[in-house]
Amino acid sequence: MDEINIDKPLWDLNAFTGRFMHFLWVTDPRTCFTSEKELLDAKDLVLKVRQGQRPNNVSIDEIYRAKKLYESAFHPDSGELQNIFGRMSFQMPGGMAITGAMLQWYRTNTAVIFWQWVNQSFNALVNYTNRNANSSLTTTQLGVSYVTATSSALVAAVGYKGYLTRTASPFFQRYVPFVAVAVANCINIPLMRQNELIFGIDIQDDAGNSVGKSRVAAVKGISQVILI
Template sequence: MEADLSGFNIDAPRWDQCTFLGRVKHFFNVTDPRTVLVPEWELDWAKVMVEKSRMGTVPPGTRVEQLLYAKKLYDSAFHPDTGDKMNVIGRMSFQVPGGMIITGFMLQFYRTIPAVIFWQWVNQSFNALVNYTNRNAASPTSVRQMAVSYVTATTAAVATAVGMNTLTKRAPPLVGRWVPFAAVAAANCVNIPMMRQQELIQGICVKDRNHNEIGHSRRAAAIGITQVVISRITMAAPGMILLPVVMERLEKLRCMKRIRVLHAPLQVLLSGCFLIFMVPVACGLFPQKCELPVSYLEPELQDTIKAKYGEPVPYVYFNKGL
């Protein structure tokens, strides 16, 4: 017996996006690292199925489960604004495999200056690609802006790491292990705003509840980007703060002293254990579709809204990106 798909809306969220738990469930689904291994032809099939579902031309015999799976693949691999396929490394579903390798090695090789510089450079290259891939596509970023963002964030991360390494040489060993997190947090505060500076300059598109474009707001962009920065730092914090404590104790064990070659792989594995939970949790901290009181907007945009609608409009909405 075929399922009745007449009332099925493929763009309707499966879980309540107004609640933190609902958003976490959504991102557990979307950031599933297994989707990175899905072949290109299957991703293309998912896009076709999503588009057909939107037009109401789903092939006979299609089940709801198939459409939900197609939507999962579509959300994990295609940009929400443009519908274009994103590069694999920049997808949020690649945060676990990519992040665990980089984080594990940053935490392992933190003692020498060359190692610190190299792994901070690798991390910021990865972050720059992720930030560009998940940007708000309505605000294009030039090659020059991307280059400036990349160089600035990398310099900030390296300077923070090298400077704090120098200052903490006489501090307890555990303090030195926390230096990579300080560098990552500092770089995120630079990398994300710089990569998305066009949104801060020109404003981000805000819409009414019926998805009609109202205008562009710089204040909305600042709020959205701030939330993204907080999410990224939260994503890294548990692993980069707690894992050094764990490794500090483990490395004192006699058996661990005999297998030093396995310390780095162990840190990579443990980093992955943290990230597999923290990626969806951090992405779900704030709603993707942000609701902002009109009173927070620029005065000229408030006047435009009053003139256009002729009645009080309490909220506007915008997509903050990831």
């Protein structure tokens, strides 16, 4: 029976199309409907194949299906099952629903404040769920990050809405939430991942061995997340 490198990507990640296909595959929102039992079974199969213990009655397609479920639902560092709302596979349906709500209900300050709070709570959960496992936040750091990001979003949303109400048409007023989200994300993400900026993130060689920590890599990665 041929050995399978379960950790090898199915596409060439050195090419844009390969990276696009990989992330499209691993963030498939349909995986959100997978039961916890099936996810745990997928993890068990992945670990067995990784250790060279591939079951005889399991096909290649079943192994790749397990790989997809494992990478979509489990933290890449700790291997822990992530909460469903914080998974990257939930970003498309969850983000679309919240964005639609922010665009629909924006006319009153109450609606703006409520949906900005929902959005920043969702963003904080996603950032926390996908944090570097070796740079965990304390409860105090987590609380400060959440309150600061949420407050900045509310101030930006309400302030910008008040300004546009006097100067802009209803069409432009509808896009107030995007300004608030952009401002808050510039605060939310660095705060939620502040320990990575302070202590650095693990750097690995081609064999997957840790060779040290880098704050430069952390700054580069977090900056790209904010800009994109």
